[in-house]
Amino acid sequence: MNNYTSTGIEGLDTILNGGFPVGSTVLLDGAPGTGKTILGMQFLYEGANLHNENGIYITFEEFPDQIYKDMKSFGWDLKALEKESKLRVVCMSPEILVEQMKHPNGLFDQLVKEINCKRVVIDSLNLFHFGINDQVEKRKIIYTLRNILRKYNLTTLLIHEQTSLHKEEIPFVSYVVDGVIRLSLQAHIEIYRKRTLEVLKMRGCRIIEGEHIYRLNESGVYLIPALSMLEDIMITEDQKALTTGIPSLDRLVCGGIPKGSTFILDTNSKANYKYLTASIGASRINAGENCIFLMSSLTTISEVEDLYKLYGIDMKELVRLKKIYFFEHYNRPVPEGYESAVIHVNHLNDDEFKGFIKEKMAPIIIESLERGENWFVYYDLNTLVSQRGKEFMNSFFAEEVAHTSAAGISMLALCNFKEMGIETASFLERTSNGVFQTWVDGNYQYFQVNKSPYGNMSHPLIVENIHSKPYIRLV
Secondary structure, rough: OOOOOOOOOOHHHHHOOOOEOOOEEEEEOOOOOHHHHHHHHHHHHHHHHHHOEEEEEEOOOOHHHHHOOOOOOOOOHHHHHHOOEEEEEOOOOOOHHHHHHHOOOOHHHHHHOOOOEEEEEOOOHHHHHOOOHHHHHHHHHHHHHHHHHHHHOOOOEEEEOHHHOOHHHHHHHHOOEEEEEEEEEEEOOOOOOEEEEEEEEEEOOOOOOOOOOEEOOOOOOEEEHHHHHHOOOHHHHOOOOOOOOOOOHHHOOOOOEEOOOOEEEOOOOOOOOOHHHHHHHHHHHHOOOOOEEOOOOOOHHHHHHHHHHHOOOOOHHHHHHOEEEEEEOOOOOOOOOOOOOEEEOOOOHHHHHHHHHHOOOOOOOOHHHHHHEEEEEEEEEEHHHHOOHHHHHHHHHHHHHHHHHOOOOOOEEOHHHHHOHHHHHHHHHOOOEEEEEEEEEOOOEEEEEOOOOOOOOOOOOOEEEOOOOOEEEEE
C-alpha cells in the first residue's frame, strides 16, 4: 500500500487523492511565469513547517538571497527554517551536483543526513542538458539522477522550463519519472489569462483528470479542482444518503442519494438506462420505502416486474402490501395481481390530475409518513410532456419537488433535456438537487454526474455491462 505526502497545496492533494507517493520523482513542466518555482518552494516550505519533512532546494541559476527575497512575499521565512535545520537552499552547477550525488560521502549525502531530508526540488532540469547534444548521454544523466533520488527515498520535484527548444526532452523524461505535472498559462475570454494545472501521470495515484485552474495569491499556489461547486447545505445537512446500489456511482455522490432530494436522469432512447434506474429503485425498496411509478410509453408493468425481479424485488408482494402504485397514462391491459396498484390517469384533464394527486394520493402518503414510513417517487417527465405539455410539466414538477422535499420523499425523474429544449432543461436542472446524464457515442455508452447536492461533479465515465447485480459498472 502506497504512502502519500502532502504537496503543500490542498487542491493538488485533492486531485491526487492524498498527495505525492512517498519517494516519487515528479516532473513539474511549464512555461516561464507559470509559477513552477513557487509551487516547488511551497512543497518544501509546507513540508518542513507542517509535516516535519525537511527539504533541500537545489538551484543552478538563482542565488539563495534572491530566493529568500522572492519567497518572503508569500510569508515564507526560509532563513528561519534554515536556522532550524529544516531547509537548505543550495546553488551549484549541474556537473558538481551529479558528481557529488555519485560520491558515497559527497556533499549531497552530507546534506541529506544533516537535516534528515525527505523532500528535494531541483531547478531546473534543462540545465542538466545544457551543452550536451548526445541523446544517450542525456538519458544516462537523467537515469543516474532518478536512481540516486530513489536510493534515498526522497520525494522530488524536477522543474523543467518549457520551451520550443526542449520539447523533445519531455517524452523521454516522462517515461523515467513517476509523475508529470504541467502548468499552463492560456488566453481566456480574450481579456484574461487562465492558469491551469494538469496531472498527466502519477504512478500509484488515482488522479482527477483534466485541467484545473490555479491562482498565485499571497499564500502561494491556490488550486481549485475542476468540476468543484459549493455544497448544498440545505439538502445535505443531517441527511442520510441511501445507496444507489451501484458502488461506483455511490462514490461519485458521496454515498448515495440523500433523503428528500430530487435527481434527474437526462437520457435518450439510444442509451440503456433501465439498469441504472432499476438499481436506484430497488435500493429504495430494499430500504423499506414505498414507491410511486409514473409509467412511460416504452415500458409496461410486466417489463418492470421482470426487471426488478433481477434485483430480488417481488412487485406483486409490494402490491399486496400496498407499498407501490403505478400511474398509467396509456390505456394498456393491467397484468393480473396489479389491479389495485394501477391508477389510470389518461382520462383526467390537467386540473383533475392535480386534484387526484392532492385529494387521493396525498392522504395515503401523509398517513404512511405519520406511521414512520418513507417514500420514493419515479417520474417519467417525457410522458408528462407528451401527454400534458411542457407548461403543465414545468409547474407540476416544481410543485412536486417542493412537496416531496418538505415531506422527506426522494424523487428520480427521467427526461430528455435535448427534446425538452434549452429553457425547459435549464429550469429542470435548477429545480432539482442533482443531475445524472447518460448517452451513447459510437460503440460506448457514457455517464456523468453534472450536478449533486454535495457540489461534486464527474468526468464522463464509460458504462460497462456486467453479468451480476447491479448489472452495470461505471469506469
